[in-house]
Amino acid sequence: MPMELAFEALGSGPPVVILHGLFGAGRNWTHVAQSLAAEYRVYLPDARNHGASPWAESMSYAEMAHDVLALIEQEALQRPFVVGHSMGGKTAMTLALSHPNAVAGVAVIDIAPESYTGQFSSYVSAMRNLDVAGAASREIRRALAESLGAHAPVDFLMQNLRRERDRFDWRLNLLATGLCMRDLCDFPAALRDARYEGPALFIAGAESDYLQPASLPGIRALFPGAELARIADAGHWVHADQPEALLCGLNDWLREACALAQN
Missing domain, CATH: 3.40.50.1820 (Alpha/Beta hydrolase fold, catalytic domain)
Known part of the structure; x- marks a missing residue:
């Protein structure tokens, strides 16, 4: 549907x-x-x-x-x-x-x-591995940069971050994106x-x-x-x-x- x-x-x-x-x-x-x-x-x-x-x-x-x-x-x-x-x-x-x-x-x-083929699966893994709920946005950005390297589009990925009730979460459905990555590529x-x-x-x-x-x-x-x-x-x-x-x-x-x- x-x-x-x-x-x-x-x-x-x-x-x-x-x-x-x-x-x-x-x-x-x-x-x-x-x-x-x-x-x-x-x-x-x-x-x-x-x-x-x-x-x-x-x-x-x-x-x-x-x-x-x-x-x-x-x-x-x-x-x-x-x-x-x-x-x-x-x-x-x-x-x-x-x-x-x-x-x-x-x-x-x-x-x-x-x-x-590309780095997209590593982006999903890095985002899923972060505990973003209680972190500050600068900490999340730094952790992504350290995990993915200097050439990764960290600022672009950070646009998926949303704040709800003073806690961060991802707008993107990371689980489904990761599971469907082969089809997406x-x-x-x-x-x-x-x-x-x-x-x-x-x-x-x-x-x-x-x-x-x-x-x-x-x-x-x-x-x-x-x-x-x-x-x-x-x-x-x-x-x-x-x-x-x-x-x-x-x-x-x-x-x-x-x-x-x-x-």
Whole structure:
């Protein structure tokens, strides 16, 4: 069963749904959404087990795509454009490939329809191993940095910390995230023969290893009309590293895709 996702919405115009990545929340994309809201109605949902959305034991890409489809139907959105980063990008691809008539186009940021290995499991383990309830936020930050090393996105992970009744807890469902990590790092095998013929933009951070030119043949096997853009001086978190360059690319693509949809 799909879950009813928490979300924020702003602006008016053609609908755009932005899907955040693992360990994130819709609010991570507020700056981008505020800029797009001049021309679009922008929706920022929290994925299941993230932010203010409900928790669940499982979080496959098929399930998360159904959650987004339920939001589209609940809000009576007419074929929105779906933008997704990392985990959200895989969710966006899954939605487009499994329900191609539900979306007008997809923009996928720094991820490909491939399997990945990385440090995400170590992030979950480090967060679960901390007794955050009675600790101060600076102590939690220091402990995460010591556990994960200098290059870990500690400040980003700390955004999952919430205070309730003078005690800290994690917004993120760490148990489910850890148990589902293999699926989250993979891409649904059931979609290998699917096709999405609509507009598709893939944006890579030039300093990131997640989306390389070598991935393009596999991308175009699923998304024949895919365009690939690279943003200079941006790592995996493109929206944090180069927000204006990302906005420029998204705006150009959205305007072109909107014009195509109206013809």
